[in-house]
Amino acid sequence: MSDGERVEATPIDPPQPLGATGEWLASCREEVARVAAGFQAFEISDEAGYRDAKRQRAALRAEVASIEERRKSMTRAIELAVREFKDGAAEAVAPLSGLDAEYKERIDEWDEACRARRRDELEAAYAEMAPQLVTLVPFERLAGRYADAGKWFLRSTTGPKAMASLEEAVSDVARNERQIGMYGLAPEEAEAMRAEYFSTLDLQAAARHAMELREQRERVRALDAERAEAAGAPPAEESRAVASARRAAEAFIERDAQAPALEERQRYVFEFELSADELMSLMRFVRANGIHGRRRRAA
Incomplete structure (x- = not known):
């Protein structure tokens, strides 16, 4: 008919x-x-x-x-x-x-x-434009992250338009990788974050995970320092930050010793930025000089 x-x-x-x-x-x-x-x-x-x-x-x-x-x-x-x-x-x-x-x-x-056919064309173009990235981010992973937004495989999307969207996706991955270098992470932390980002193409999730790992490592180091202090481990070599904190505390102690005796001890508040090892050294110094008080982590 x-x-x-x-x-x-x-x-x-x-x-x-x-x-x-x-x-x-x-x-x-x-x-x-x-x-x-x-x-x-x-x-x-x-x-x-x-x-x-x-x-x-x-x-x-x-x-x-x-x-x-x-x-x-x-x-x-x-x-x-x-x-x-x-x-x-x-x-x-x-x-x-x-x-x-x-x-x-x-x-x-x-x-x-x-x-x-469109998939084969884009995959071949991807391998040509970013050969080093292909081993870290296979085409299927890249397409899973960007194809829907770019409408790569719709008949209404022309070949040149899909190719331009692919190029923008590769550029976006490169921008996100550079962004990782701006987080102020240690080399090993940045390397771990890059590896996670290339596995998921989710920069926010990778950054959040990296920050959580950093905080967890700091908590572990602080725990180790407290355990070592309780066990009477030998003092570590004094760092510049600990030396500065010690000198400030000594100056206060000297001025307080020269001042007229008071009926009650006065309360002082110090704020330092210390690593776990530096914290352990400072606490030994404070206790060795008979100074008592409370310690809390700053918000």
Whole structure:
């Protein structure tokens, strides 16, 4: 059949039970009107009236039950006709449905072939433009991160447009790698963060993980320092920061010793930036000079 041909639809009468619904409803309304004319609710003034009302209500409910039973029978017939009609219609249309499925299968095959060709073209271009990056970030990982946003594999996206989006994706990865060098991390921390970023292409998650690892390592070093101090480990070589803190503390102690004796000891607050080893050395010095107080980590 050519594109210009059209088939005129032929009206089809509904199945008999469906066509009889209007007739059944009209008959039901007539019967209801006739039954209703024989009943009238009334005020009950004595026991006889009560018994009469009960009898009339029972008779009315019997009429309703009779109509309801016929309605159910009609409903079952209609539902059966609908099921039979649906099954018959599906069978009748099956040849056309089969043709439609064949068209869809051929179209899907063509679309998939186009996507495969586009994928091969982009993968080859990626290997050519960033050969060193390919070993760290395979094409599938790069496509998983950027293809949807760039619409690489849609038929509506032209080849040049998809290629430009690929180039921007490679540039974005390079920018993010340079950004890692601006976090002020130690070389081994930066290396670990770069490795995680190349594995996930999620810079924020990699940075968050790197910061969490750094904080965890600091907590571990502080714990080790406290344990070593409690065990009476030999003092480590004094660093410049510890020496500066020690000299400041000694100056305070000397001035306090020269001042007139006070009835109560005064409280002083110092704030230093120290590593775990420096903290351990400072605490030894403070305790060796009989200085007591509390230590807390600055916020």
